[in-house]
Structures are given as C-alpha cells and as structure tokens.
Amino acid sequence: MHLFVDISSHGFGHLAITAPALDALAEMAPDLRLTVRSGLPGGKLEQRIRAPFTLIAGSSDFGYVMIDAMRIDLAATAAAYRQAHADWPARVAREATFLAALAPDIVLSNVAYLPLAGASRAGIPALSLCSLNWADLFAHFFGHEDWAAPIHADMLAAYRGARTFLRVTPGMPMRDLDNREDIGPIAAIGRRHDLGLKGDRAVLIALGGIAHRLPVDDWPRLPGVRWLVAADWQCAHPAAVSLESFGLTFTDLLCSVDAVVTKPGYGTFTEAACNGTPVLYQRRDDWPEQDCLIGWLQRNATCLEVPADCLLDGALHESLNTLWRRRSPPRPAATGAAEAAARLARLSFAEDSLRELPFPVRLAASVQGRQPKRLSSSPVSHTGRPMMPV
Structure with missing residues (x-):
C-alpha cells in the first residue's frame, strides 16, 4: 500500500493525531510505503512517526494566521482564504496532477481540504482524520461575510468528497459532513521517568x-x-x-x-x-x-x-x-489509532479487490458506490501484492 499523508503544520496537534495511526497501520501492513507532505520540521515528524517515510516539505493549508498560540489574526486569515480561493479550480487541477503523478493508493489528510479535492478529481480514494475541519471554523468566524459563501462551499465539497471523515474523540460535531465516522481518542502513550529533581x-x-x-x-x-x-x-x-x-x-x-x-x-x-x-x-x-x-x-x-x-x-x-x-479518574483508552489504521487497511483491501475484478463488474461496483464517484482516465498502479487481512 502506498499512502500519501498530508499533515497540517498549524501547531503540533495534527501530527499528534496522525502519527499513532500511521504507526498502527505500519504494524498491520508490512508493505506500507509512506509519503508525508507537511510544513512541520522533518525532525519533529521523525520524533512522532516511527514508520519510515518519504518527506515532501510543504504545506497545502494554513488553517489560521495566528498572532500567538491564543489569538487569531482574523483580518490576515480572511485575506489568505480569499487569495487561496481566487482560482480554486486551477489549484485543485494542479493538486490532482501532482497526486496522479505520485500515484498513491490512498490519500489521508489531517486536515487540509485541497488534497481531498485533488484526490477526488484524480480518482484516488481519500480519507480525512481530525477533531475539527477548517470548513466549520471558517463558518464560525466568517460565515456572516458576503464573500464567504463560495469559499465555504468549496471547503465542504472537498471534505464531503472524501470516502470518510474519521472524527476522533473528542471532536467537533461536524453536522455538515454526512460522511463522518466516529473513532476513539488518539494519544501516544509514554513511559514515566525519574527526572532527578530530588523530590521537587x-x-x-x-x-x-x-x-x-x-x-x-x-x-x-x-x-x-x-x-x-x-x-x-x-x-x-x-x-x-x-x-x-x-x-x-x-x-x-x-x-x-x-x-x-x-x-x-x-x-x-x-x-x-x-x-x-x-x-x-x-x-x-x-x-x-x-x-x-x-x-x-x-x-x-x-x-x-x-x-x-x-x-x-x-x-x-x-x-x-x-x-x-483531586482524585484521578480512570484513564481513557486510546483506541482511535488502531481504529483509524483498520479503516485505512479495509479501504486498501477493498480497492485491491475491485482492481482485480473484470471491468464490467468493477463498473457495476462503481455504480453501487463502492468506487470513487469520479474516476480518473489515468491508469491506477497496481503492486500485485496479496490481499491484506484486517
């Protein structure tokens, strides 16, 4: 399986969610080939993602322009979104061309929507994984602006074009996404060390x-x-x-x-x-x-x-x-990484099964909604690997 992963660099939280899922998937799929695109430092990515990966340095989203960790620069953010969507169809076309050339089996985004739009256009199945999405936050801050509706529509169309939006626990309601699927909390589990502070x-x-x-x-x-x-x-x-x-x-x-x-x-x-x-x-x-x-x-x-x-x-x-x-409550179980990995593995298994079917049967499956709604005319690479049990 070749998985392309886009990780937002708007803070470290998107990496904290994504990395455990990738490591869990690597255990399930020994043949995993991982390509990561992110604006985060390579060293930071390597600290979190244990599985080997190829890094494409760059960001496909900006989330929000921040003054500091607590405050948003709303004016700068509004200007950035208006610029990003000034020629949105062309941006999506370029992203689709990039993804088609890279030829991943699946696209995973946390939580940029451009790669989802590009994957849909290129006929590549895609998932999103996060506790939030930029469309909901955009509507909260800018929904009242007269210029906002077309941009919000572009965002929602991209998120809805994903096979599934894996909403981690805890997560925002995301009522506008009918493709959301809830999974448990994702959290790395550490080991306790003596810090040598002599009782402090x-x-x-x-x-x-x-x-x-x-x-x-x-x-x-x-x-x-x-x-x-x-x-x-x-x-x-x-x-x-x-x-x-x-x-x-x-x-x-x-x-x-x-x-x-x-x-x-x-x-x-x-x-x-x-x-x-x-x-x-x-x-x-x-x-x-x-x-x-x-x-x-x-x-x-x-x-x-x-x-x-x-x-x-x-x-x-x-x-x-x-x-x-205060008395400590029972610790919650961090089940979300394994659940996300299993969902990715099932999607890969389903895609491999469909590719091995004769074209008329594959076409019928597409009509029934088990293939992406938009198929690329470009051939999809097939590794010939055995089907993956999940």
Whole structure:
C-alpha cells in the first residue's frame, strides 16, 4: 500500500493525531510505503512517526494566521482564504496532477481540504482524520461575510468528497459532513521517568507548536516546584529547567511530570488524560473546538481552568495544590489509532479487490458506490501484492 499523508503544520496537534495511526497501520501492513507532505520540521515528524517515510516539505493549508498560540489574526486569515480561493479550480487541477503523478493508493489528510479535492478529481480514494475541519471554523468566524459563501462551499465539497471523515474523540460535531465516522481518542502513550529533581514537583509548560511565551522569568518562586520550559525561552527563573535537557520525547516527559500548563488542544489534552497527567489550562478566546475538548478533559482527567492573569503573574500555587488534591479518574483508552489504521487497511483491501475484478463488474461496483464517484482516465498502479487481512 502506498499512502500519501498530508499533515497540517498549524501547531503540533495534527501530527499528534496522525502519527499513532500511521504507526498502527505500519504494524498491520508490512508493505506500507509512506509519503508525508507537511510544513512541520522533518525532525519533529521523525520524533512522532516511527514508520519510515518519504518527506515532501510543504504545506497545502494554513488553517489560521495566528498572532500567538491564543489569538487569531482574523483580518490576515480572511485575506489568505480569499487569495487561496481566487482560482480554486486551477489549484485543485494542479493538486490532482501532482497526486496522479505520485500515484498513491490512498490519500489521508489531517486536515487540509485541497488534497481531498485533488484526490477526488484524480480518482484516488481519500480519507480525512481530525477533531475539527477548517470548513466549520471558517463558518464560525466568517460565515456572516458576503464573500464567504463560495469559499465555504468549496471547503465542504472537498471534505464531503472524501470516502470518510474519521472524527476522533473528542471532536467537533461536524453536522455538515454526512460522511463522518466516529473513532476513539488518539494519544501516544509514554513511559514515566525519574527526572532527578530530588523530590521537587515538575510542572511542564507546553502551549503547542505556535509560539507563545509566558513571562515565567517574573513568576514568584513556589517551594518544591520546578518549571519545565523550552530552551529557546532562555528563562532566567531560578526554578526553571530546560525541558530539552532531559533528552526525552514530549510524551515521555508529559508522562513523567506532576502537571502540565497548557491551552485547549487535542494532542496535549488527550495525551495528558491517557497518561494520567494533571492539567492546568487557560481557555482560548473564541476558539470553537475548545468546548468539546474541555468537556471531555473534565470527564477523563484531573484538570482545572485558570484565568489568563494567573499565567501572567504566576499565581498558580493555589491552583496546583487544588489540582494535586483531586482524585484521578480512570484513564481513557486510546483506541482511535488502531481504529483509524483498520479503516485505512479495509479501504486498501477493498480497492485491491475491485482492481482485480473484470471491468464490467468493477463498473457495476462503481455504480453501487463502492468506487470513487469520479474516476480518473489515468491508469491506477497496481503492486500485485496479496490481499491484506484486517
């Protein structure tokens, strides 16, 4: 199976969702050939995706133009979307040409819609995988604008053109997508390590992949608490420790600390819950996805919301003590990666079976909806591999 995967670089959450599914698929399909397109650094991708892959550096989406991890630049985002859709049919045609030349068996997107539109035009089956989609967020922020309707229609058509939108738990409702299919939470599971802090409690500050520095240098010192912060902050606080100094993966570090300070985001929330790490979070301003994430976290993890001013002045002593006094709920099972991998494997199996049928039978299957609605006139490569059990 040759799988082309497009991973959004709007933060690290899209990678956190996609990587476990790819690794699970690699275990099911030893013949997996993986091509990944992303604007994320190659080293970051390699930290998360254990399966071998070929990287195509580049982004097919931008999501939202961010001021920092908490705030969207709505004016710049609106301008970017209007430019991206100024000649949408031509962009889709170029994407279809690119995909036809690459000749993957399946396209998987998290969560750009251009590769889905291109795959549909090229006659390549495609799936999407995420807790959100850009169409719903676009409608939330720009649905009232007189220029927005055609752009929103392009987005929805692309998402609806996928065979299935695998909506991970927790996820936005996505009521406009009748091809959605729910799967369980996706989260990497780490190993707990002794951080060598001589009895001090470790609090990880992790605000995702979009730059947002907290003024930790000015925070008061809390007895018995060490702050784990990014090295590039060059933090001068006497209780601050570079999180990179431990030489651990993010998930192992998250599993090893006593709490994490973060914002609502899929990857950190699900990994904290599934690894049993308490969470202090600051609610984001007007971010539609956060309600489903926060509701799920409150049911599945030890967590507490803190106001923004507490993260500015470091007044976290009371909140941390409250958090650590609470009883931890049972950890949720991270079943979504295996479910997503099985769905991809079944699709590959079905496509191989159809390719081996005589053309009249294959055509009848297409009429019954088991083939893509739009077939390419270009021949589809066939590896001749045996059918894959699932």
